[in-house]
Structures are given as C-alpha cells and as structure tokens.
Amino acid sequence: MVLSRRASLGRIVAQGLVSATAAPSPLDAVENLLALQGQQASAIPWAIGVRCAGVSRAQVSVAFDSGALVRSWPMRGTVHVTSARDHHWLRRLLRHRSGAWERQALSLGLDEALVERAAQVACDLLEASPRGVSRADLVNAWESSGIDTVTASSSQTGLRRRHLVMRLHLDGLLAAGPLRAGEHLMIDAQVLPGAPGVAKGECGHEEALAVLAARYAWGHGPIGEADLARWTGLTVTEARRAIAQAREVGDSIGLPIAEFEGGLARSDLADLVEAHRDEARAVFALPSFDELHVGYRDRSCLTDRAGEALICPGANGMFRPIVVANGRVVAARSPGGELTFTEKGSSYAQEAQREMARWGDWLFEKRR
Numbered sequence: 001m002v003l004s005r006r007a008s009l010g011r012i013v014a015q016g017l018v019s020a021t022a023a024p025s026p027l028d029a030v031e032n033l034l035a036l037q038g039q040q041a042s043a044i045p046w047a048i049g050v051r052c053a054g055v056s057r058a059q060v061s062v063a064f065d066s067g068a069l070v071r072s073w074p075m076r077g078t079v080h081v082t083s084a085r086d087h088h089w090l091r092r093l094l095r096h097r098s099g100a101w102e103r104q105a106l107s108l109g110l111d112e113a114l115v116e117r118a119a120q121v122a123c124d125l126l127e128a129s130p131r132g133v134s135r136a137d138l139v140n141a142w143e144s145s146g147i148d149t150v151t152a153s154s155s156q157t158g159l160r161r162r163h164l165v166m167r168l169h170l171d172g173l174l175a176a177g178p179l180r181a182g183e184h185l186m187i188d189a190q191v192l193p194g195a196p197g198v199a200k201g202e203c204g205h206e207e208a209l210a211v212l213a214a215r216y217a218w219g220h221g222p223i224g225e226a227d228l229a230r231w232t233g234l235t236v237t238e239a240r241r242a243i244a245q246a247r248e249v250g251d252s253i254g255l256p257i258a259e260f261e262g263g264l265a266r267s268d269l270a271d272l273v274e275a276h277r278d279e280a281r282a283v284f285a286l287p288s289f290d291e292l293h294v295g296y297r298d299r300s301c302l303t304d305r306a307g308e309a310l311i312c313p314g315a316n317g318m319f320r321p322i323v324v325a326n327g328r329v330v331a332a333r334s335p336g337g338e339l340t341f342t343e344k345g346s347s348y349a350q351e352a353q354r355e356m357a358r359w360g361d362w363l364f365e366k367r368r
Contacts, residue, residue, distance in 0.1 A: 221265025
C-alpha cells in the first residue's frame with residue numbers, strides 16, 4: 001500500500017520544515033528528531049539549519065563547539081547527531097543490537113585486550129587535549145603506541161581503524177563534537193550526561209524503548225513499527241512492543257501521540273497540516289541523507305522507485321541532495337551540481353534551482 005500525500009505533508013510538518021514547527025535553535029531541531037543522520041559531515045549543518053527559524057551556519061557550529069550537540073554511532077551502525085544529553089541514553093538503550101558488528105570487529109582482531117589499550121591511549125591523548133583531537137591525531141597516537149590500525153588485506157585498509165574508532169564510541173568513551181576544517185573533533189564522552197537503567201536487561205529498558213517510540217513518532221510521524229525498527233535497528237518485535245506503549249508514555253512526558261494516516265504521530269499533527277498545508281506543499285531543498293527521506297522504511301508517500309534511483313543511482317547507500325515539492329521528491333542533485341528532475345519540463349525547475357542556490361549561500365554564509 002502506498003502512503004498518502006497527506007502522510008508526506010505530515011512528516012514535513014512534524015520534522016520542523018514549516019514555520020509553525022521550526023526550531024528556535026540547532027539543539028531544539030535535533031532534539032525534536034531525537035537523532036539526525038550525520039554520515040556526511042558537510043550535510044549536517046544544512047539538515048539542521050533547514051529545520052530552524054532564522055539560524056545561521058555559524059550558530060550550528062557553535063552548538064557543536066559548546067558541547068550541546070555531538071556526533072557518534074548511537075544506533076544502527078550509522079553515524080548520527082544527537083544532543084549531548086540524549087547521547088548516552090540512546091547509545092545504551094540500543095547497544096544490544098550491535099552484535100553482528102561486534103562479531104565483525106573480532107574477525108578483524110579487535111579483541112578486548114587491544115580495545116582496552118586503544119582506549120587508554122585515547123584517554124591519555126584527550127587528557128592532554130580536552131578540547132578535542134582529530135581522527136588522524138588519534139590514529140597516530142595508536143600507531144606510536146604499537147597498536148596496528150590497518151588490516152593485512154589491502155581491500156580492507158582502514159576497516160580495522162574505523163571499527164576501533166567506532167567501538168570506543170559504542171562503549172561511551174568517545175564522541176565527536178567541535179567542528180574544525182570540516183572535521184568533527186573527538187572528545188571525551190565520559191563527561192556527557194549519563195543514562196542509568198536503560199540498557200537491555202536493566203529495569204528501565206522497556207519503558208525507555210516506549211519513550212524512544214514516542215519521541216520518534218513526535219518528530220517523524222506518521223510512522224509504523226517497520227519504520228521504527230528500520231530507524232533504530234530494533235527487531236520488529238521490539239518495535240511493536242515499544243509502539244504499543246508509546247501513547248501512554250508520550251502523555252507522561254508531554255508528547256501526546258495519536259493516529260494519523262494509519263501511523264503514529266504527534267496528536268496535533270492533523271490540525272497543523274490543515275493550518276499550514278500551503279507551507280508544507282512548498283519547494284524544499286534538502287541535503288544528502290536527509291531525515292525526510294532516510295528516516296523511514298516506508299517512503300512511498302515521498303517518492304517511488306524511479307525517484308529512489310535518482311537519489312541513490314548506484315544503490316550503494318550514497319544518497320544525493322533532493323528537492324521536494326507538494327510532498328514529493330521532484331529532483332535530485334548530482335555531485336557536479338546539476339539537478340535531474342523526475343519529470344521532464346518540471347514546473348518546479350526554477351524554484352528548485354533557486355532553493356538549492358539559497359541553501360548553498362547559507363552554507364557558505366554569503367549575503368545576497
């Protein structure tokens with residue numbers, strides 16, 4: 001079944017892409033979504049800025065420099081941006097779903113003894129440089145300490161290194177924060193707010209999963225159990241249990257949830273869509289890996305198979321910037337900057353070009 005156009009407009013509104021739901025700050029924009037995919041560092045400021053009211057690129061950088069926002073691997077083996085206060089909560093809540101990744105890490109020789117050595121080197125380095133260190137500085141420190149970060153296979157060069165960095169993030173020792181020369185420097189994650197009781201097997205785990213479902217529905221809805229499972233890496237069974245409790249928990253945390261277009265969403269979404277339908281149907285230029293596209297399993301309200309092929313031509317997980325109009329993807333931008341439209345002679349061509357240029361100017365803080 002294809003989701004309705006109204007479902008797409010609902011997601012646009014819920015994600016803060018219209019004035020009524022736009023966030024006053026980068027921190028609020030990220031916390032509304034709970035987590036925002038951050039695989040491509042250069043796309044992060046745009047993804048945050050487009051969901052804010054009158055925020056500059058510099059203000060996004062300040063949010064990372066101040067420690068309000070961090071970048072890490074809290075779920076699904078994929079880099080995400082979260083608030084500092086959500087980082088350990090989300091990481092610990094979903095840590096039990098990283099078993100397959102841990103087995104791969106072991107196959108690369110990353111046993112506990114080596115990880116402990118690498119962690120100590122990282123802690124020593126950050127003690128000397130508490131404002132953050134680059135990935136290259138960390139790798140150099142490991143190499144200087146006799147820790148081999150490169151696999152024997154030339155086809156896997158860098159894989160062991162990436163797994164070691166990721167393991168220390170998963171363990172809650174590292175996170176990435178301040179932005180320098182296009183790179184988020186690694187910081188000591190142990191200084192971030194803790195999250196006792198939410199890990200698998202702890203007393204608050206099931207309730208925390210319901211909170212996760214409620215927050216995901218609030219900032220992404222309408223959503224279903226398959227969307228939650230895909231977004232978090234939870235099993236469908238876990239997602240189903242969490243969604244079953246989402247309404248009750250949502251009420252208790254001040255995020256009331258209700259049904260909307262066959263899924264769960266914030267309870268006022270129907271009224272918001274009705275009041276801001278024209279804004280939601282406008283033309284939006286969105287970055288690579290944007291949550292409006294990648295934040296769901298079922299994207300049928302946003303695009304079709306032909307549109308997916310434009311967004312990810314190589315079917316290799318590398319998503320392109322997109323243009324959305326009237327709740328549907330109408331174009332994708334190639335690495336060379338050209339827009340390819342889903343329909344020839346698109347009536348949105350001029351406005352799409354203008355929106356892309358506007359956000360390009362914003363990224364480089366140009367004044368028009």
